[in-house]
Amino acid sequence: MLKLGKIISITILLSWVSVVEANERGTVTNLPIPRFVSMKVSEGFVRRGPSKLHRIDWVYKHRNTPLMVTGEYEHWRRVQDVDGQGGWMHFRLLSGTRTVVFKSEKSPVKRRNYEGADTVFFAEKGVIGNLDECNPNWCKVYVNKKKGWVLKSHIWGVFENELRN
Known part of the structure; x- marks a missing residue:
């Protein structure tokens, strides 16, 4: 029983530390x-x-x-x-x-936010775009008057769990 109490205490403490870090x-x-x-x-x-x-x-x-x-x-x-x-x-x-930089050599920017959508254009590594909205996996970006959706894994400048409307 004492062991269970220690496990619960440690779990609560670790949860609190995670909240503090996320809310700095x-x-x-x-x-x-x-x-x-x-x-x-x-x-x-x-x-x-x-x-x-x-x-x-x-x-x-x-x-x-x-x-x-x-x-x-x-x-x-x-x-x-x-x-x-x-x-x-x-x-x-x-x-x-908010802006992002493309980190993949050749990132497809899609018309919609799913893998099978038409590609509007490709962005090379180092290209900077303006960030619009994001869902769990995709972000809508604007690059030189062109817009589209890119996988979060292809860009830097947005947090992995960030959602934007």
């Missing part, structure tokens, strides 16, 4: 951490730490590049890109507009 909020914005944002500008410095005194590690050169915010400190956001590279960027360089 930024200390500055009170927005979810992690969350996806995009580059508002066509050039943005990524710094080693959260101030202009910190060294610039590299420069993002594409407007609308999707980034994941993993931390906040005053006016700075710790971000990570599709390749897992990260650093600190000033919040004014970022937008809440």
Whole structure:
């Protein structure tokens, strides 16, 4: 009986830890951490730490590049890109507009959200699109005035369990 009590206690504790992790909020914005944002500008410095005194590690050169915010400190956001590279960027360089980047070599973008649907176009690795709606497996995206549905597994910039209407 004591063993059953320990199992129940551990299960409750682990459930609580999972809820805490899923509901983490930024200390500055009170927005979810992690969350996806995009580059508002066509050039943005990524710094080693959260101030202009910190060294610039590299420069993002594409407007609308999707980034994941993993931390906040005053006016700075710790971000990570599709390749897992990260650093600190000033919040004014970022937008809440949701975008995605295609991560497969040649991703079919479909007219409807099922495998047998007609292919509207193919998107190559690195192409950036605007994110519209998502169901459990598919997301509707807009790329250069073309729209269609793509499997979530072909894009980065949306969470696996994320639903959007």
